[in-house]
Amino acid sequence: MRKVILDEQWQAAIKRRDIATLARTITAIERSPEFLLALSRYVFEDSPTVSIGITGVPGAGKSTLLNQLIRAYRAQGKSVAVLAVDPSSIQTGGAVLGDRLRMQDHALDDNVFVRSLSTKGHLGGVSETTFISAQLLKYAGFDRVFIETVGIGQSELDIVSVADISTIVFIPGMGDYVQGIKSGIMEVGDVFAINKSDHEGVRALEKVIRLEAHDRENKTGVSLEVCLTNAVSGEGVEALIAAQDAALARSAGQDSLRRQRQLQAFSRLLLDIELREHWLKPFVDGEAGRRFFAQLAEGESNPADIISVFTASVESRS
Amino acid sequence: MEQPIRLLLAKIGLDTHTIGITVLAKELRDRGIEVIFSGLKQTPEQVVRAALQEDVDVIGVSCLSGGHMTHLKVLAEQMRALGIDDRILIVGGVVPEEDVEPLKTIGVDRVFTMGANMDDIAAYLRSAVAAA
Numbered sequence: 001m002r003k004v005i006l007d008e009q010w011q012a013a014i015k016r017r018d019i020a021t022l023a024r025t026i027t028a029i030e031r032s033p034e035f036l037l038a039l040s041r042y043v044f045e046d047s048p049t050v051s052i053g054i055t056g057v058p059g060a061g062k063s064t065l066l067n068q069l070i071r072a073y074r075a076q077g078k079s080v081a082v083l084a085v086d087p088s089s090i091q092t093g094g095a096v097l098g099d100r101l102r103m104q105d106h107a108l109d110d111n112v113f114v115r116s117l118s119t120k121g122h123l124g125g126v127s128e129t130t131f132i133s134a135q136l137l138k139y140a141g142f143d144r145v146f147i148e149t150v151g152i153g154q155s156e157l158d159i160v161s162v163a164d165i166s167t168i169v170f171i172p173g174m175g176d177y178v179q180g181i182k183s184g185i186m187e188v189g190d191v192f193a194i195n196k197s198d199h200e201g202v203r204a205l206e207k208v209i210r211l212e213a214h215d216r217e218n219k220t221g222v223s224l225e226v227c228l229t230n231a232v233s234g235e236g237v238e239a240l241i242a243a244q245d246a247a248l249a250r251s252a253g254q255d256s257l258r259r260q261r262q263l264q265a266f267s268r269l270l271l272d273i274e275l276r277e278h279w280l281k282p283f284v285d286g287e288a289g290r291r292f293f294a295q296l297a298e299g300e301s302n303p304a305d306i307i308s309v310f311t312a313s314v315e316s317r318s
Numbered sequence: 319m320e321q322p323i324r325l326l327l328a329k330i331g332l333d334t335h336t337i338g339i340t341v342l343a344k345e346l347r348d349r350g351i352e353v354i355f356s357g358l359k360q361t362p363e364q365v366v367r368a369a370l371q372e373d374v375d376v377i378g379v380s381c382l383s384g385g386h387m388t389h390l391k392v393l394a395e396q397m398r399a400l401g402i403d404d405r406i407l408i409v410g411g412v413v414p415e416e417d418v419e420p421l422k423t424i425g426v427d428r429v430f431t432m433g434a435n436m437d438d439i440a441a442y443l444r445s446a447v448a449a450a
Contacts, residue, residue, distance in 0.1 A: 002373075019370055019371055020370055020400070020401065020402075022371075023370060023371050023372065023373035024373055026373065027324075027373045030321070031321050088322075088352070089347060089348070089350075091348075092347070092348055092349065092350040093322050093350045093352075094322060094346065094347035094348060094349060094350045094351050094352060094353070095322070095347055095352045095353065096343050096344065096347050096353045096355055097352065097353065097354045097355065098355045100354060100355075100356050100357075100368060100372070101355055101356050101357030104356055104357055104360065104364055104368065107356075107360075107363075107364040107367045107368050108363060108364060108367055113371055114368075114371055115371055115372060116354045116372060118322070118352050
């Protein structure tokens with residue numbers, strides 16, 4: 001691994017958005033829990049940059065929509081960074097990360113940074129290191145940082161505690177109005193984008209979504225933006241940007257609350273990683289763990305015994 | 319789980335033969351490799367810039383158009399210009415036997431032609447990345 005040292009030189013390179021340094025730093029975050037922890041001391045300074053989550057079902061057009069968003073923001077002279085998450089295989093750890101190919105139009109633009117991440121087996125729509133990587137890109141000073149989740153189903157909603165605001169991308173043909181009243185994605189998100197707006201069924205879907213948005217507004221007093229987009233033609237993208245800007249302006253009053261939530265979630269993640277790396281893994285891969293699993297396989301112990309075996313091994317460590 | 323190798327796969331130039339590269343992406347995924355698929359009709363410059371941003375260990379270029387000598391020469395130069403010539407560069411596709419050595423002189427680490435075995439490719443990637 002190409003080593004990253006968190007010194008003044010590194011800081012200067014990140015602040016001038018040096019692509020190679022950003023890229024290497026994100027790799028180091030993914031590959032080393034110690035590095036992730038050390039970096040956390042640097043990147044949380046206040047920044048005017050905002051992060052926007054883009055989520056929705058697989059094939060909804062999230063990456064293609066992002067390609068259009070990048071184009072529109074670049075026309076405004078804004079710099080854009082994208083973290084695009086795709087699933088990794090539970091069996092092999094391998095992955096095919098295919099979001100970038102929709103955004104390759106911008107490959108030669110120094111003010112556009114696109115990085116593909118795999119979930120590394122993490123559920124919830126993003127990888128464990130997505131939040132801190134987005135934080136790094138904010139710290140670097142990109143005007144907009146987008147986080148594209150994996151294609152989600154009904155309840156992978158980590159993006160809500162990872163991004164400042166979230167846009168949920170819907171497409172027609174995914175079911176009737178009952179889908180709209182279930183718990184899950186309809187309860188979160190700040191902007192609802194109905195993509196593939198030229199497809200059949202778009203009016204029916206718009207009706208359901210507007211109804212839900214209206215209901216949520218009544219209950220929470222927070223208004224929700226609904227817009228129609230066509231990511232292929234670019235139709236509706238300006239309206240989506242306006243909707244996201246409106247949501248950002250509205251949520252500006254809640255900055256500190258949102259920040260608290262993000263930092264809390266991140267602290268818990270650091271704790272999870274610490275427990276896993278320094279307590280669970282050494283136990284499972286170590287002598288006591290191996291002996292337990294061997295006994296379990298022989299029918300000589302019960303799954304419940306793992307707790308006392310683990311506790312005993314922790315006590316013997318201290 | 320050990321950290322997966324990151325590989326950028328791209329097709330370069332005017333070439334839309336996608337079957338090989340798609341099969342390769344999937345088979346390498348099944349062998350534990352993180353494949354970033356950057357699509358078709360890429361210029362060497364686009365590929366190298368993507369590789370820099372993605373901080374990949376390996377760049378894999380598929381070329382079935384016959385333009386491999388021209389494209390790879392530019393690509394290797396771009397890798398040097400951006401300071402990422404330490405990454406492994408592999409080429410796949412229709413490459414005549416007599417072009418293999420010239421490609422290596424340009425800076426290509428390995429050429430896989432028709433009939434290459436998936437396990438051999440994965441094994442090569444592991445040993446090359448470990449040695450890099």
